[in-house]
Amino acid sequence: MSDYRKPLPELTAENRPFWEACRHGRLSMQKCRACGHIRYPISIVCPECLSEQTDWIDLSGKGEVLSRLVFHQVYHKAFAADVPYNVVLVQLDEGPRMFSNVVGVPNEAVQVGMRVAVTFDPVTPDVTIPRFRLAGER
Amino acid sequence: MKDRTAICGVGASRQGRVEGSTSISLAVEAFKKALDDCGLAKAEIDGLLTMPGTTSPEGAKHYLHLGEVLGINPRYTGSKFLGGGTAGALVQEAALVVASGMANYVACVFGDAAKTGNSRFAGSYGWGDSWGIWGMFSAAANSAVSASRHMALYGTTSRHLAEVAVACRYHASLNPDAVMREPFTIEDHQKSRWIVEPLRLLDCCLISDGGVCLIVTTAERARDLAKPVVPIMGMGQAHTTQMLEHPDWWYVPHQKDAVEAAYKMAGVGPKDIDVAQLYDNFSMSILLWLEHAGFCERGEAGPFVEGGRVRLGGELPINTAGGNLSESYMEGWLHIVEGVRQMRGECGPRQVKDAELCLVTGRGMTLNCSNALVLRRN
Numbered sequence: 001m002s003d004y005r006k007p008l009p010e011l012t013a014e015n016r017p018f019w020e021a022c023r024h025g026r027l028s029m030q031k032c033r034a035c036g037h038i039r040y041p042i043s044i045v046c047p048e049c050l051s052e053q054t055d056w057i058d059l060s061g062k063g064e065v066l067s068r069l070v071f072h073q074v075y076h077k078a079f080a081a082d083v084p085y086n087v088v089l090v091q092l093d094e095g096p097r098m099f100s101n102v103v104g105v106p107n108e109a110v111q112v113g114m115r116v117a118v119t120f121d122p123v124t125p126d127v128t129i130p131r132f133r134l135a136g137e138r
Numbered sequence: 139m140k141d142r143t144a145i146c147g148v149g150a151s152r153q154g155r156v157e158g159s160t161s162i163s164l165a166v167e168a169f170k171k172a173l174d175d176c177g178l179a180k181a182e183i184d185g186l187l188t189m190p191g192t193t194s195p196e197g198a199k200h201y202l203h204l205g206e207v208l209g210i211n212p213r214y215t216g217s218k219f220l221g222g223g224t225a226g227a228l229v230q231e232a233a234l235v236v237a238s239g240m241a242n243y244v245a246c247v248f249g250d251a252a253k254t255g256n257s258r259f260a261g262s263y264g265w266g267d268s269w270g271i272w273g274m275f276s277a278a279a280n281s282a283v284s285a286s287r288h289m290a291l292y293g294t295t296s297r298h299l300a301e302v303a304v305a306c307r308y309h310a311s312l313n314p315d316a317v318m319r320e321p322f323t324i325e326d327h328q329k330s331r332w333i334v335e336p337l338r339l340l341d342c343c344l345i346s347d348g349g350v351c352l353i354v355t356t357a358e359r360a361r362d363l364a365k366p367v368v369p370i371m372g373m374g375q376a377h378t379t380q381m382l383e384h385p386d387w388w389y390v391p392h393q394k395d396a397v398e399a400a401y402k403m404a405g406v407g408p409k410d411i412d413v414a415q416l417y418d419n420f421s422m423s424i425l426l427w428l429e430h431a432g433f434c435e436r437g438e439a440g441p442f443v444e445g446g447r448v449r450l451g452g453e454l455p456i457n458t459a460g461g462n463l464s465e466s467y468m469e470g471w472l473h474i475v476e477g478v479r480q481m482r483g484e485c486g487p488r489q490v491k492d493a494e495l496c497l498v499t500g501r502g503m504t505l506n507c508s509n510a511l512v513l514r515r516n
Contacts, residue, residue, distance in 0.1 A: 007262065007270035015267055040382055041266050047383055067286040067388055070335035075260040075275035084332070087274045089283055089388070097382045099264075099274045112290035129271060 002124040005078035009127060015042045017056045022128040027061045027118045029096055030054045040096035061118030062135065063092040070107045086110050090132060101131045109134065140403055141369040143233040144360035145513070146243075147176030147353035148475045153466035154317040155253050156347040161191035164349030165204055165249030172351035177364035178243060183353070185214040185241030187232055189224040189469070191250025192257040204247060214241040221502025222417055222462075223377075224248070225352070225471040226509035230373045232354035242355060248471050249349035257345060263381075263504045278342055280505050281420035282334040283388050288425065289336060292437035296336060299421040300327035301443040302456070303340050303463055306418065308449060310460025312488040317344055318464045341421040343462035350471035352478075368481045371495070372406070372512035374399025381504060393501060393508040394430040400497070400510035401432075408432035411512075412493035413480050414454060415473035417501045418461040424448075427499050428456075431510075450488060458488045470500040474511065481515045 009019055021028035031038045034051035038059075045052050067089040074080045086107045091097050102110045103119065115135035122128040149171025151164045165188070173180060186208070190200035200217040214235050220227050225248065232244035250257070259277045262270030269275075288294045304324055310316035322340065330339040360367040376395035381387050401407055408431055416427040425439035433454055434442040448456040459465045459476040466472060477498040479485050498511045 006273070007268050009267045009271060018267075041264060043266075047380065067283045067290075069274075069279055069282045069286060070332070071273060071275075071279070072332040073276070073278070073334060075258075076262075076270060076273070079273050079275075082273065084335075085273055087272055087279065089287075097385075099269050099272045099382075101272055112286060131272075 004123050006076070008124065011126065014044065018042055019127060021056070021058070022120055022130050023122070025120050027059045027130055028056045029059055031057045038095050040098055059092055059094050063090045063116055065089070065102070065110065065112050065114045065116060066091045066097065068110050068112050088132065090116060102134065103131050104133050139233065139237060139373070140405065141371055142237050142357055143354060144357045144367050144369045145229065145352055145474065145478050146355045146360040146363050146365065146367070147172040147178060147351070148478050149173070149175050149351045150315065150472060150475055151249070151349035153315060153348040153468070154346055156251070157254060159251045159254060159347050161194040161249040161251055162204060162207055163249070164251060164347060165247045165351070166207060166349070168249065168349035168351040169208060169245060169247055172245065172353050175365060176353055178353065180208070180210070183210055183243050183245045184212055185232060185235055185244030186210050186212040187215065187228045187244060187246045188217045189228060189248040190217055190219060191248065191252065193251045193255035212241065214244065220507040222419055222470045223500045223502030223507030223509055225469065225474055226498065226500035226511055227375060227507070229352055229354055229370070229474060229511065230375065230509060233370050233373065236354055236356050242359060244354045246352045246354065247349070248468065251347045252345050252467065253347040259345070276334065277419060278334045278337055281422045282337045284390065284426060284505065285336045285422040287388050288422070292440065294425065294440035296328065296338065297324055298425065298440035298443055299341050300324040302418070302424045302448060303327055303421045305446070305449040306457045306461045306463040309458050309488055310464035313459045313465060316460040316465040317346060318460070337420055337422065343419050344464070344467040346466040346468065348466050348468050350468050350475060352471070352474055366482045367516040368478045368513050369516060370511060371514045372400040372402070372404025373510065374403065375509040377507045379506060381506070387505060390426055390501065390505045390508065393426065393499070396508040397431045397497070397499065397510040400512050404512040406495060406512060411454070411495050411497045413458060413490040414456045414497040415458070415461070415477045415499070416456050417470045417473060417499050418457060418463050421463065423501060424456060431497060431499070450490065455490050458485065458490060469502070473498050473500065477511070477513045481513050483515070
């Protein structure tokens with residue numbers, strides 16, 4: 001059993017392709033077969049055209065920081081040892097946006113407008129969480 | 139609909155920490171105050187619209203429990219939950235109901251024992267995969283998303299946020315019913331601890347026990363009641379259910395649509411507004427409202443609030459009772475009460491002299507819901 005106590009996705013038929021892809025080091029999202037819209041969050045239909053026909057496609061994992069927060073307040077006790085930690089809203093190059101974290105640098109180094117690239121953080125045997133690094137660093 | 143309906147009675151329970159209270163007891167207390175305010179008898183109330191508080195176990199069936207406790211068998215009823223966007227939305231629904239003749243006097247009621255009930259507003263959002271996976275929790279964080287981007291794009295600063303928080307507290311100092319009345323300075327604000335950067339403790343609203351009731355009727359019926367008529371001149375709503383899918387979600391662009399709809403119905407514009415009660419779950423939300431309501435251009439709200447412009451005595455006094463930040467966190471219900479009282483001229487030392495038009499706005503959930511009312515002095 002994992003001792004990971006932070007929120008985890010509940011794996012379902014709907015979201016499993018996303019999390020399976022992460023486990024294999026790929027950021028994958030749904031592309032509407034009818035209108036081409038790439039959507040996130042994961043959904044049963046395309047919010048543009050309501051088509052149910054979907055392909056999971058791999059994204060570049062590259063994007064830009066739209067907004068940058070640093071949490072000092074502990075809202076969930078599993079994060080008590082992490083504060084202050086950052087949360088960013090990322091604009092992915094292919095269109096979708098998602099919340100995530102920038103890892104590998106101090107919070108102060110993360111600013112709105114910076115380029116980022118996805119990295120993968122295996123937190124349990126089943127779940128690998130997509131996070132980001134400032135682009136360019138390895 | 140312009141001027142056809144009116145808010146004829148307002149009532150607020152004790153606010154802040156009310157030991158032994160429940161969401162229902164606070165709602166009852168407010169309801170009785172509102173009846174006293176306008177002189178209506180309980181038997182005349184034939185509409186009941188409610189908002190369940192965060193401590194209301196009834197959820198969407200709240201109207202049933204409150205109706206039974208109040209002994210009301212209404213012609214029109216229901217409960218709605220749009221967070222801080224509920225109060226205005228219920229008043230607007232009540233206005234449509236009385237204008238159509240489906241009911242004559244609709245009581246809109248809210249109660250919440252959030253303080254003694256230990257409500258925390260610390261949840262995470264996202265249907266499906268929760269944003270909590272990445273540590274994204276709380277109502278504060280949603281407004282921090284707006285603040286961070288606004289600061290990066292337009293040069294808005296934490297001191298600008300302080301300006302509005304200081305103004306709200308100053309107004310609360312003039313309001314004997316406000317929970318937090320000790321004035322603070324911009325420097326005090328700058329020294330307060332971070333909650334979620336770029337928001338500090340003094341950027342955040344209170345958590346309060348309390349109840350509020352607003353009674354809506356036709357403007358014609360309102361003339362026979364105890365207090366000066368406060369007509370609803372204009373009203374509007376707009377909502378963005380899409381969050382990550384909406385490229386401008388952080389800016390809550392729907393709020394502009396809600397205010398413009400209310401202006402259009404009223405036949406007025408931002409220059410006509412004398413006083414505004416702008417929904418302030420966080421100080422940042424006031425900056426956004428100032429832009430959405432057309433008091434300044436997009437990106438200019440920071441400089442706009444400098445130098446006390448939104449304080450009493452300034453060009454556009456806002457949140458004259460103290461708002462969610464300092465009066466009491468009644469999810470915007472008290473903003474409407476204060477709007478009515480300003481239009482009646484009942485506000486004593488915090489009265490905006492000769493004020494004829496008041497804009498009241500509400501917003502709620504995860505930057506999703508918004509509404510606006512234009513009230514006028516009769």
